[in-house]
Amino acid sequence: MNVNGKEVDIKTVLPLTVGDWRKLSMNSGIEPEDVSRGVLKFFKLVEFIQFIIIKANPEITEEDVDTLSDKDFLTISDEINSISTEEVDRPL
DSSP states (O other): OEETTEEOOGGGGOSOOHHHHHHHHHHHOOOHHHHHHTOOOHHHHHHHHHHHHHHHOTTOOHHHHTTSOHHHHHHHHHHHHHHHHHHHHSOO
8 A cells, every 4th residue: 555655565564463552552542452343433543543554664654644535544444454354364
């Protein structure tokens, strides 16, 4: 995917680590169970996706993320859900 002309591959940072979830919880109040149940309000979803995008490509800024449309965020959210489901469905 591309964010403001900068390439991002979110597959490289998923699944998130315990440390990632700790940062999300402390900084944004986002908990894993909220994400898995799909109960994040739009701006919490934006914060969650922004965290993943910036982790995948640290050159991307908050201003770059702000150029995305709400439709872009929903598309990215669907991609994250798809990747997360692949991880869960994969046998040990």
